[in-house]
Amino acid sequence: MGFTTSALAGSYTEVGDAGQLLGTAQSTVGTGALTDIFGSVSDVHDVDLYLINITNFAAFSASTVNSGTDAFLDTQLFLLTTSGKAVCANDNSGGGFQSLLGAGSCGSSLGNGQYLLGIGSGFYDPVDANNVLLFAPNNGQESVRGPNSAFALAGYTDNGAFDPNFGAYDIKLTGAAAVSAVPEPATVALMLGGLAICGLSASRRQRSSTKTSV
Numbered sequence: 001m002g003f004t005t006s007a008l009a010g011s012y013t014e015v016g017d018a019g020q021l022l023g024t025a026q027s028t029v030g031t032g033a034l035t036d037i038f039g040s041v042s043d044v045h046d047v048d049l050y051l052i053n054i055t056n057f058a059a060f061s062a063s064t065v066n067s068g069t070d071a072f073l074d075t076q077l078f079l080l081t082t083s084g085k086a087v088c089a090n091d092n093s094g095g096g097f098q099s100l101l102g103a104g105s106c107g108s109s110l111g112n113g114q115y116l117l118g119i120g121s122g123f124y125d126p127v128d129a130n131n132v133l134l135f136a137p138n139n140g141q142e143s144v145r146g147p148n149s150a151f152a153l154a155g156y157t158d159n160g161a162f163d164p165n166f167g168a169y170d171i172k173l174t175g176a177a178a179v180s181a182v183p184e185p186a187t188v189a190l191m192l193g194g195l196a197i198c199g200l201s202a203s204r205r206q207r208s209s210t211k212t213s214v
């Protein structure tokens with residue numbers, strides 16, 4: 001993770017390709033409420049995980065039901081704790097392929113704080129280390145599904161036949177903020193200055209030894 005031009009107030013844009021396991025999740029950067037995460041699912045086996053800060057769990061929502069998400073991208077959204085345990089997931093909402101975790105739909109037993117928000121294809125489900133589905137079976141349902149396994153995310157599995165499935169998405173959020181703030185310009189200048197100094201490497205003297213040929 002680094003500071004990039006994508007870190008605009010209110011929104012975060014995927015940098016390269018966000019990873020799909022706990023160690024490779026992308027940590028969101030921004031200022032104020034986090035209203036949008038922009039990115040893309042590059043194929044049916046691309047899942048993007050984002051570390052977000054839920055500032056109001058009761059009001060938290062995440063949705064790809066919008067024109068910023070490609071109409072033919074069959075999304076699935078799921079929320080995990082930072083240790084990778086299932087909270088809630090949805091495949092389809094509103095009669096389409098896009099997804100909605102509505103305010104209040106993820107229960108009320110958990111508090112504010114950091115969570116992992118995942119987005120991937122509706123044909124590719126998170127599983128634990130025993131290959132057990134983290135969430136109740138999908139079956140293209142419109143319901144918000146709760147935990148099926150008490151164990152942490154370890155990988156993914158195809159849930160059946162799938163079509164080519166890729167495209168851009170816009171995850172619209174409420175009740176959330178980025179995990180870290182956009183660095184102040186002065187801080188960025190200092191960091192760039194440090195990098196420039198590191199780049200000044202001393203030149204090495206090359207020594208050559210002469211051999212006497214017999």
Ligand SMILES: [Ca+2]
Pocket residue numbers: 014016017018039040041042046047048
């Ligand atoms: Ca991606």
Ligand SMILES: [Ca+2]
Pocket residue numbers: 074075076091092096097098099121122
């Ligand atoms: Ca879907």
